[in-house]
Amino acid sequence: MFGEFSPPYTFERDGLSLSLEMREGHYQYRRDLAGDRVEKAISVGLSRLLVHPVEPFYTGPETAGYLELEFPPLIIEAGATETIFLTFPVEIGIFVEGIRDTEVLDAFSVEPPKYSLYGTPHHGVITRFARSGRHRELPAVDGAREGVLKLTIRNMLSEWAKVSRVVMDSPEMHLYSSEFAGLMAVMRIAGREAAEITGIDRALKGGMSRAQDFFTARRILRLDTGPRLPGMERKGFLMESGFS
Amino acid sequence: MSLGTRIIGTLTLWDLIIIALTIIIALVIAQLVSLNLKKVFSGRVHGRDLDVIIKIVYWAVVVAAAFIIFSQLRIDLSGLLIAGGFASIVIGIASQSVVGNLISGIVLLVERPISIGDEVLIGDIGGYVEDIRILSTLVRTHDGVYTRVPNQEVFTSNITNYVAHPARRVEYSIGVGHVEDVEKVRGVILSFLQSSPYALVRPAPEVSLSAIADDRLILSVYFWTPSRSFTPARSAVLEGIQKELVAAGIEIPPPRRHISLSAGEGGRGPVPRDAPEERSP
Numbered sequence: 001m002f003g004e005f006s007p008p009y010t011f012e013r014d015g016l017s018l019s020l021e022m023r024e025g026h027y028q029y030r031r032d033l034a035g036d037r038v039e040k041a042i043s044v045g046l047s048r049l050l051v052h053p054v055e056p057f058y059t060g061p062e063t064a065g066y067l068e069l070e071f072p073p074l075i076i077e078a079g080a081t082e083t084i085f086l087t088f089p090v091e092i093g094i095f096v097e098g099i100r101d102t103e104v105l106d107a108f109s110v111e112p113p114k115y116s117l118y119g120t121p122h123h124g125v126i127t128r129f130a131r132s133g134r135h136r137e138l139p140a141v142d143g144a145r146e147g148v149l150k151l152t153i154r155n156m157l158s159e160w161a162k163v164s165r166v167v168m169d170s171p172e173m174h175l176y177s178s179e180f181a182g183l184m185a186v187m188r189i190a191g192r193e194a195a196e197i198t199g200i201d202r203a204l205k206g207g208m209s210r211a212q213d214f215f216t217a218r219r220i221l222r223l224d225t226g227p228r229l230p231g232m233e234r235k236g237f238l239m240e241s242g243f244s
Numbered sequence: 245m246s247l248g249t250r251i252i253g254t255l256t257l258w259d260l261i262i263i264a265l266t267i268i269i270a271l272v273i274a275q276l277v278s279l280n281l282k283k284v285f286s287g288r289v290h291g292r293d294l295d296v297i298i299k300i301v302y303w304a305v306v307v308a309a310a311f312i313i314f315s316q317l318r319i320d321l322s323g324l325l326i327a328g329g330f331a332s333i334v335i336g337i338a339s340q341s342v343v344g345n346l347i348s349g350i351v352l353l354v355e356r357p358i359s360i361g362d363e364v365l366i367g368d369i370g371g372y373v374e375d376i377r378i379l380s381t382l383v384r385t386h387d388g389v390y391t392r393v394p395n396q397e398v399f400t401s402n403i404t405n406y407v408a409h410p411a412r413r414v415e416y417s418i419g420v421g422h423v424e425d426v427e428k429v430r431g432v433i434l435s436f437l438q439s440s441p442y443a444l445v446r447p448a449p450e451v452s453l454s455a456i457a458d459d460r461l462i463l464s465v466y467f468w469t470p471s472r473s474f475t476p477a478r479s480a481v482l483e484g485i486q487k488e489l490v491a492a493g494i495e496i497p498p499p500r501r502h503i504s505l506s507a508g509e510g511g512r513g514p515v516p517r518d519a520p521e522e523r524s525p
Binding site for chain 1: 409410411412413439441442444445446447468470472473476477
């Protein structure tokens with residue numbers, strides 16, 4: 001369902017219906033989902049409609065900036081490295097591409113959101129929470145609901161470590177998409193209760209392209225922190241309240 | 245020419261060097277302090293307020309340097325100091341509330357118990373912080389009223405910041421009929437909380453039987469919600485629980501009051517249906 005489309009556009013599946021049609025001199029965007037209808041009129045300057053997966057932070061009552069995934073525990077030997085695949089909830093962003101720039105038209109989530117607190121009520125962070133299976137290979141997912149995170153876990157300790165949680169900060173999430181959204185990250189276990197999560201700005205498989213950024217602010221942030229090269233890593237989020 | 249050589253009147257070359265160094269060092273210190281104040285308070289204090297603070301500090305450094313120079317020039321400032329002392333007392337008494345507010349404002353900006361946008365209770369004023377200025381804090385009360393609170397009052401009042409921590413706990417007491425299965429009721433409520441976006445997964449929600457009242461069982465429900473969603477969460481979740489309990493056929497009994505009616509003095513009053521019938525001998 002993801003990609004760039006020229007109007008008229010229609011999409012229907014599992015109770016989700018999207019359409020963009022010319023009506024009364026304007027493009028009319030319509031989204032129907034679980035009894036909810038959103039309609040918007042757009043001027044004729046529109047050239048393309050972009051349908052992309054976006055990070056799961058833009059709909060729902062709470063604006064969390066972190067994604068927390070809980071998965072069946074994995075016990076890793078001292079000094080070992082493991083790669084696993086997890087699924088995470090995605091939202092769908094609808095963008096209109098005009099002559100000069102791109103604007104957000106709509107964002108929605110097929111699955112209802114759930115939130116959690118990572119850390120203590122005094123010093124923790126609110127996270128967008130989801131439970132995931134732990135897969136050794138790329139799992140098949142419904143792209144409208146879930147994306148796939150390829151997580152490389154490095155146990156830097158001199159003892160075994162049990163891992164069943166990962167928390168990612170939104171700037172660490174570099175979404176790529178094809179028929180589903182993909183993310184890559186590295187988790188370095190640096191202490192009994194501490195691990196650093198760093199996102200990797202690279203597609204997890206061939207044929208994926210960079211998903212559209214939801215907020216211009218994020219683009220500004222990237223400009224401020226210098227050019228970002230594909231595959232480049234930067235210092236990530238520190239999970240200080242445990243990972244199991 | 246030695247350092248003790250007199251150049252102008254009684255002023256020696258050493259005096260002139262000291263004066264020149266004092267001027268240079270004072271200007272450098274004033275500039276450095278101004279720059280650092282700008283760095284530290286930029287974004288925390290309004291541009292106009294920040295300019296005033298920087299100017300006050302800058303001129304305080306310049307005045308201190310001037311006193312050193314005057315002493316080097318052997319100008320007797322004792323008369324000026326006495327007059328200045330009296331003037332300071334008068335000005336101090338007249339402007340103590342302004343100075344108090346100013347100092348309180350600076351302390352608030354450094355300590356930061358509240359930030360713009362926070363939902364707070366300052367003394368008995370509750371609302372959202374609109375702005376923190378150098379002399380006062382602006383609060384928009386819950387009913388939309390603009391309220392200016394002097395910083396000294398903010399500083400000396402009890403401050404409750406409802407959103408300083410990321411999460412808050414919501415509590416309800418829910419009464420159900422005596423005949424209801426507590427396990428079933430707990431299951432219905434927990435199931436709803438697990439699906440509600442307002443109830444956090446961690447810390448986990450709790451439902452427990454807290455009392456057996458005359459006409460109902462009282463269950464205590466606890467869940468955590470993001471602090472900024474507290475108000476909508478409290479009503480939305482309660483409404484959801486009520487709907488789920490009704491849908492599951494669980495009785496939420498209305499308040500009951502047992503009234504016994506008896507005969508009044510000098511006449512027969514109404515007799516309750518379950519009261520024993522009175523018989524004449």
